[in-house]
Amino acid sequence: MRSNDQAVQRGAAELAAVRREGRPLYWSVAIFSFFVNLLMLTGPLYMLNVYDRVLGSRSLETLIALSVLVAFLYGMMGILDFVRGRVMGRLGARFQARLDRRVFAASLRASNQSRPPEEARTALRDLEAVQRLITSPALMAVFDLPWTPLFFLGIFIFHPALGILAIVGGAVLVVVAIANQMSTKKPLETANAASFQSEALGAQIRSESELVHALGMRGAAFDRWQIARGASLDATIGAA
Structure with a gap:
C-alpha cells in the first residue's frame, strides 16, 4: 500500500514538473493573445473612422489609407493567431513526449496485475486526449476569456442597449x-x-x-x- 502511495506521489511530481516546464510557453501564448484581442478592435475602429472622417470629408485618399492600415493590422492578427496556435501545438507535443514513457510503463505494470484497472487499457489514449485538448481551440479560448469584459465595456460605451443585448446574447x-x-x-x-x-x-x-x-x-x-x-x-x- 505504501509503495502504491509512493508511486502516485512520484507520478504527481513528474506531472507537476512537466507542467512547470511548459509554463513559459503559456505566458508567451498569453502575450500573443493580448495583442490578438487588441487587434480585434480593428474592424469597429475602422468603421468609426469611415463614418467620422471619410463620409464627412468625402476623401478617397483617407479611405485608401485606412483600408491599407486595416489590411495590415488584420494580417498581423492572423500571423499572431497562427503563431500562438503553433506554440500550443508544440506544448501539447512536448507534454505527450515527456509522459509517453512514464504512462507506457505504468500501463504495462498495471496490465500484469491479476485484476488490471480499466485505466491501464486506455492510459495511452487518455494521454493523447490530453494532448489534443492542449492543442484544441477550446483551451485557446481560455486565453481570450479575460478580455471579454473589456469588449462588453466598449459596447456599453457606445450604447447601454447594445451592451445589454450583447450580454443577453452571450x-x-x-x-x-x-x-x-x-x-x-x-x-x-x-x-x-x-x-x-x-x-x-x-x-x-x-x-x-x-x-x-x-x-x-x-x-x-x-x-x-x-x-x-x-x-x-x-x-x-x-x-x-
Whole structure:
C-alpha cells in the first residue's frame, strides 16, 4: 500500500514538473493573445473612422489609407493567431513526449496485475486526449476569456442597449453550450465505449490470427468484429 502511495506521489511530481516546464510557453501564448484581442478592435475602429472622417470629408485618399492600415493590422492578427496556435501545438507535443514513457510503463505494470484497472487499457489514449485538448481551440479560448469584459465595456460605451443585448446574447450562447454538453454526454460516453470495445476485439483477433486461420474461423471472426464495429458506428452517429 505504501509503495502504491509512493508511486502516485512520484507520478504527481513528474506531472507537476512537466507542467512547470511548459509554463513559459503559456505566458508567451498569453502575450500573443493580448495583442490578438487588441487587434480585434480593428474592424469597429475602422468603421468609426469611415463614418467620422471619410463620409464627412468625402476623401478617397483617407479611405485608401485606412483600408491599407486595416489590411495590415488584420494580417498581423492572423500571423499572431497562427503563431500562438503553433506554440500550443508544440506544448501539447512536448507534454505527450515527456509522459509517453512514464504512462507506457505504468500501463504495462498495471496490465500484469491479476485484476488490471480499466485505466491501464486506455492510459495511452487518455494521454493523447490530453494532448489534443492542449492543442484544441477550446483551451485557446481560455486565453481570450479575460478580455471579454473589456469588449462588453466598449459596447456599453457606445450604447447601454447594445451592451445589454450583447450580454443577453452571450448568456444565451452559454446556456445552449451547457445544454448541448448535458444532452450529448451520455451518447458520447456510449460511443467511446463501443469504439473501444470494437478496437479491443480487433486487436484480440489480430493477436490470435494464426489460431483463427488454423481453425478456419476468419469469416466468423470478421462477422463478430463487424457487429462490434457496426454498434460503434451507430453509437457515434447517434452522438453526432
